[in-house]
Amino acid sequence: ALFGQGDLSALDAATLRSALDELPNAEVTAGSSVIQALVDTGLVASLSEARRAIAQGGVSLDGAKVEDEDAVVTGPLPG
Numbered sequence: 001a002l003f004g005q006g007d008l009s010a011l012d013a014a015t016l017r018s019a020l021d022e023l024p025n026a027e028v029t030a031g032s033s034v035i036q037a038l039v040d041t042g043l044v045a046s047l048s049e050a051r052r053a054i055a056q057g058g059v060s061l062d063g064a065k066v067e068d069e070d071a072v073v074t075g076p077l078p079g
Contacts, residue, residue, distance in 0.1 A: 026040040026041045026042075027040075028040065028041070028073055029073070030072075030073055030075055031072055031073065031074075032072060032073045033072055033073075034050075034054070034061060034066050034069075034071040034073060035050040035051060035054070035069060036050075037073060038050040038053065038059065050069075051069050054067070054068075054069045054071075055069065
């Protein structure tokens, strides 16, 4: 469910919280670049790897595919 293969609403709160606690995380504020957010959360190891992930269509934010490597976070992220 966390990676698009199921229904998040089907998970009970304790299971969801437990799963989310295991994921990489970092404070990301509105106006931050998506590339930097990917590095800060540990989802990628470098800025160039973040750019490649976006170019290859592997990055989504709040359900929308990120296609522009200059994209910025425009609002609060869930969590």
